[in-house]
Amino acid sequence: MAVNILAIETSCDESSAAIVADGREIKSNIISSQIDVHKKFGGVVPEIASRKHLEAISLVVQEALDEAGTAFKDLDAVAVTYGPGLVGALLVGLSYAKAAAFALNKPLIGVHHLEGHIHAGFLEHPDLAFPLVALVVSGGHTSLVYLPRRGEYVLLGQTRDDAAGEAFDKVARHLGLGYPGGPQIQKAALQGNKDHLDFPKAWLEEGSLDFSFSGLKSSVLSYLNRCKMKGEAYHVPDIAAGLQEAIVEVLSEKAVRAAKLKQCSTILLAGGVAANLRLREVLKARAEQEGIHVVWPSPLLCTDNGAMIGCAAYYKYMQGDFAPLTLNAVPNLSLFMQKN
Known part of the structure; x- marks a missing residue:
């Protein structure tokens, strides 16, 4: 049954x-x-x-x-x-x-x-084998997670400030693109030149698998303010493309680095930003260069x-892992056993 x-x-x-x-x-x-x-x-x-x-x-x-x-x-x-x-x-x-x-x-x-x-990936890829690395990217979370086996989650890196999706949302709002920002940024970027504006990429200290997107967000907003103060025109698609590229490059590079560090042959991309086509394209290309397979759920999942x-x-x-009826909401609930 x-x-x-x-x-x-x-x-x-x-x-x-x-x-x-x-x-x-x-x-x-x-x-x-x-x-x-x-x-x-x-x-x-x-x-x-x-x-x-x-x-x-x-x-x-x-x-x-x-x-x-x-x-x-x-x-x-x-x-x-x-x-x-x-x-x-x-x-x-x-x-x-x-x-x-x-x-x-x-x-x-x-x-x-x-x-x-993370388990959304298993719905469409039930034969995924452990160990693997998961890159979870959304409006509230940006984390690299090592899964040695099912039910064990080791934090490898996380955002120190804004999540990637949060950066998309805030910049999209200032560009007048609407909410949610991720899909709107992606749509605008299709018409832009990703190389026209070189926004900063926060790699942090050597070897770090953490992320930081607040500086990138501030840089984009400062560029917008300078243009407005000088009365100069700016091209929204180029800004969207530059922002998207800066985020995608860091996410992809660190995900591949994490998989190599943990000797994993699979990266599982998950979360709302996992639907971003440019992220999928860049991450897949970089991972394949290292012989690493990348999977993700369909957009709805x-x-x-x-x-x-x-x-x-x-x-x-x-496993019989049931909760008592006294279970309460925990807004800052942690999933991770440790960070290494």
Whole structure:
């Protein structure tokens, strides 16, 4: 008999519920996005996000069950993201999941948001072998993670300030491109010359696998301010292309360096920015030069979604790794055992 898990994800501005069987088969994956709501503010407003999750949660769960042809009584467990993320948003999904698990007398499984993103890759590449290196890139996270085996996560490097997606969002807002910034920057960059503007790349101290994007962001904004003060025209596509190239080069170079350091033959790209076509292109080319294979999820699974939570939860289910009904939201939850 298949293990059917209802998985819920509400860590930021997507309300998502999915039914996943045996950690591989996506029976349904319903995502209710709040992009149109937050677009006018240029970013996510936590209080509004929480209220929208409250409105959507019951509806997306029911739609997930209907699309999967599954009833509550057919579920084997309820999984939910409990951190990191916006605390109010997390609490909506967590409260629903705890109530459902209690009412159904089924196990509750708490999942780390980044663990979900990493497992999105296993949904479409179930034969991925360990050890491997994961590059997790999103609006809130930029991390290099070593996975010696399933369930073990060793932090190799992370951003010291802004995440890559955050840099995209902030620059896109100043360029008037709208929210979310990543897709808009990518679209504009297609019409630009990536070599016209040479924005700084933060490599940090020798051998470091950490990232820093605040200096790059400040450099782009300073360039915009100088142009405005002097009354000079600037070309938005060139700025977008230059910014994108500076971010992609550092991410790709350090991911390949990490894989070589850990003698891994596979890099798993995950998170919202993993949908960026230029990042995929550059990372794949650099990795192949070193005999390293790169995989990533399809664009839908790069975003926050319930299916990735259901995949991660399945392996916890098989180990009997269940959470108590006292489980609370942890907005700054850490996934990593250590950094080396």
